[in-house]
Amino acid sequence: MGARTAADGGVEQAAGHVKKGPGRRGGVWRSAPALIGGALVLLMAVLAVVGPIIWGAAAERIDAGAILQGASAEHPLGTDNLGRDLLARVLVAGRYSLALALLATLIGATVGIVLGALPSVLPRRGARLVTGAVNALVAFPGLLLAMFTAVATGLGARGAVLGIGVAIAPGFARLTQTLAASVAGADYVAAARMLGVPRRRILARHILPNIAEPLILNLAQSLGGALLGLAGMSFLGLGVQPPDFDWGRLLFDGFTWIYVNPEVALGPAAAVALAGIGFNLLGDTLARAASRSSAGQRDTARTAPPERAGEPDPDAVLEVHDLTVSFPGGSTPVRGLSLSIAPGEIVGLVGESGSGKSLTAAAIGGLVPYPGTVTYGRLRLGGADVATLSGKELGTALAMVFQDPMASLNPALKVGGQLAEVAVVHQGASRADARRRAVDRLGHVQLPEPAKQAAQHPHELSGGMRQRAVIAMGLMGTPRLIVADEPTTALDVTVQRQILRLLREVVEETGAALLFISHDIAVVGELCDRVVVMYAGRVVEELPADRLADDAAHPYTRALVASLPDLDTDRGRPLAGIPGTQPAPARVGAGCAFAGRCPLATERCRSERPELVVHGLRQRVACWEVTS
Numbered sequence: 001m002g003a004r005t006a007a008d009g010g011v012e013q014a015a016g017h018v019k020k021g022p023g024r025r026g027g028v029w030r031s032a033p034a035l036i037g038g039a040l041v042l043l044m045a046v047l048a049v050v051g052p053i054i055w056g057a058a059a060e061r062i063d064a065g066a067i068l069q070g071a072s073a074e075h076p077l078g079t080d081n082l083g084r085d086l087l088a089r090v091l092v093a094g095r096y097s098l099a100l101a102l103l104a105t106l107i108g109a110t111v112g113i114v115l116g117a118l119p120s121v122l123p124r125r126g127a128r129l130v131t132g133a134v135n136a137l138v139a140f141p142g143l144l145l146a147m148f149t150a151v152a153t154g155l156g157a158r159g160a161v162l163g164i165g166v167a168i169a170p171g172f173a174r175l176t177q178t179l180a181a182s183v184a185g186a187d188y189v190a191a192a193r194m195l196g197v198p199r200r201r202i203l204a205r206h207i208l209p210n211i212a213e214p215l216i217l218n219l220a221q222s223l224g225g226a227l228l229g230l231a232g233m234s235f236l237g238l239g240v241q242p243p244d245f246d247w248g249r250l251l252f253d254g255f256t257w258i259y260v261n262p263e264v265a266l267g268p269a270a271a272v273a274l275a276g277i278g279f280n281l282l283g284d285t286l287a288r289a290a291s292r293s294s295a296g297q298r299d300t301a302r303t304a305p306p307e308r309a310g311e312p313d314p315d316a317v318l319e320v321h322d323l324t325v326s327f328p329g330g331s332t333p334v335r336g337l338s339l340s341i342a343p344g345e346i347v348g349l350v351g352e353s354g355s356g357k358s359l360t361a362a363a364i365g366g367l368v369p370y371p372g373t374v375t376y377g378r379l380r381l382g383g384a385d386v387a388t389l390s391g392k393e394l395g396t397a398l399a400m401v402f403q404d405p406m407a408s409l410n411p412a413l414k415v416g417g418q419l420a421e422v423a424v425v426h427q428g429a430s431r432a433d434a435r436r437r438a439v440d441r442l443g444h445v446q447l448p449e450p451a452k453q454a455a456q457h458p459h460e461l462s463g464g465m466r467q468r469a470v471i472a473m474g475l476m477g478t479p480r481l482i483v484a485d486e487p488t489t490a491l492d493v494t495v496q497r498q499i500l501r502l503l504r505e506v507v508e509e510t511g512a513a514l515l516f517i518s519h520d521i522a523v524v525g526e527l528c529d530r531v532v533v534m535y536a537g538r539v540v541e542e543l544p545a546d547r548l549a550d551d552a553a554h555p556y557t558r559a560l561v562a563s564l565p566d567l568d569t570d571r572g573r574p575l576a577g578i579p580g581t582q583p584a585p586a587r588v589g590a591g592c593a594f595a596g597r598c599p600l601a602t603e604r605c606r607s608e609r610p611e612l613v614v615h616g617l618r619q620r621v622a623c624w625e626v627t628s
């Protein structure tokens with residue numbers, strides 16, 4: 001997870017999603033550019049199908065008595081040097097022009113995607129070579145590249161199509177490289193690499209499916225460019241050759257007589273312009289619709305009607321019921337998670353890496369990255385459905401503190417300025433008041449000489465000071481809930497202790513609740529009032545933190561507790577570990593996800609999933625062996 005605070009752009013982003021309703025998404029397709037683009041492309045498609053059938057004969061009919069005539073009722077766009085009707089020829093040329101553009105786009109896209117994907121599968125040296133070549137090609141003017149290729153491969157339609165394909169390819173390659181690089185950083189790709197999955201398979205299964213959508217969108221936009229490029233090539237005499245003709249060729253033929261009969265150039269020029277505009281408008285609309293729908297996937301979840309399973313708890317600060325986060329390809333890292341936190345309560349969410357803790361936090365803050373989908377029965381902050389909260393309300397009520405404080409702060413801005421911005425944006429405070437509050441908040445988190453630190457850039461502060469500044473940023477509002485996702489992992493042990501103490505003090509002073517996410521059960525046991533244990537996307541146990549050592553009931557919780565050293569631990573022996581690994585989010589079966597590693601597992605555990613049920617006082621457990 002990237003590190004950011006709810007007070008910064010992350011919340012603005014989340015807020016944007018809340019505001020965009022399904023009605024507005026439909027609006028993209030009802031906008032004037034979408035309607036015009038759609039109508040033009042539809043017209044071109046119909047023309048391509050019926051044009052040659054209806055006007056084919058008229059376009060070829062030679063009339064020695066009507067050579068080079070101007071516009072008339074019989075020939076609205078005039079005639080050419082063989083007396084052929086130019087309007088008919090323009091209408092017939094649509095099919096050839098569009099077919100060539102489609103072919104050139106497909107060639108460009110295929111070559112570009114292969115070039116863009118190669119660095120992901122090649123050894124480092126080869127990858128560098130391909131990337132360098134793509135960079136050089138991107139810097140080269142497209143039309144020149146097309147002309148060189150066309151001349152080298154032979155004049156005519158084939159050369160022009162190859163030329164335009166080659167000119168389009170570097171753009172696709174660059175886009176593929178950029179998209180692949182962003183996906184390559186995802187945890188699931190890292191996990192696949194660590195498991196030794198071959199590079200080609202990672203590319204085909206993990207990378208390409210996740211970048212397909214923007215590539216397809218680029219395809220639609222490139223079609224308009226290819227059409228214009230091909231017309232340009234034919235106009236220069238490098239493209240389609242007689243007796244074939246496309247719109248560019250008609251322009252080329254008409255150009256000689258343009259000073260005598262200007263209308264001879266009008267028809268093909270208008271056709272090229274209208275088709276180009278149509279494809280570009282449609283491509284833009286598709287891109288806008290896709291970006292809305294990616295936000296909308298989260299909207300859908302956020303606006304889902306509350307499922308009335310169990311009554312809402314009016315006293316809870318945070319209520320999560322049946323939260324699910326999934327990604328395309330059948331990966332569901334969070335599965336039906338329920339959790340509630342009372343005011344002033346510190347709840348620890350613990351579990352080993354990959355159990356879905358960070359995604360749970362991200363879902364609460366509306367920060368699940370695209371293309372993740374979040375659904376829930378209930379997700380309420382301070383009694384209100386988060387979907388109904390404005391960006392300002394969410395940013396004020398929720399503070400998020402992430403692992404890396406450096407990534408939460410903009411390195412180019414002074415610390416005080418960043419904090420002040422939160423008050424200006426969220427509370428409408430004046431600059432002077434916001435700065436005063438920023439210094440006050442920095443003092444509140446015990447940053448020495450807060451006025452001086454406010455004037456520093458983040459890199460001038462130590463790691464611990466930066467994390468204090470991030471917590472102070474969360475306190476610029478009046479948070480009812482602080483979500484801290486591994487806030488001390490990047491800090492040394494002494495500073496860790498200070499930050500944990502600070503978080504507890506902040507909770508005591510402000511009455512805010514704290515959801516503290518960690519894989520360290522020792523820290524959680526020490527800091528928290530209650531512990532929620534996650535395994536493979538589900539809560540498997542919930543119990544008071546002070547009962548962890550004695551009352552932990554789920555075999556997984558017990559194994560986590562047993563792995564902690566205590567005073568009696570024999571230091572000469574390795575720490576007790578939990579054999580095996582957690583199943584990947586896409587591979588969780590029907591039964592208990594822990595069954596494969598559980599010493600107590602029975603056939604029932606492997607086939608039937610135990611629900612989280614009340615067990616003893618203030619404890620809930622999901623385990624057949626414990627509860628039946």
Ligand SMILES: Nc1ncnc2c1ncn2[C@@H]1O[C@H](COP(=O)(O)OP(=O)(O)OP(=O)(O)O)[C@@H](O)[C@H]1O
Nearest residue numbers: 187188327333352353354355356357358359369585
């Ligand atoms: N953007 C994403 N796309 C697809 N899968 C993802 C994405 N982000 C996380 N996951 C997968 O979801 C699972 C849970 O991830 P999450 O980051 O919530 O785990 P975690 O419990 O916080 O682990 P850690 O302690 O290592 O941060 C992991 O298997 C991860 O690979």
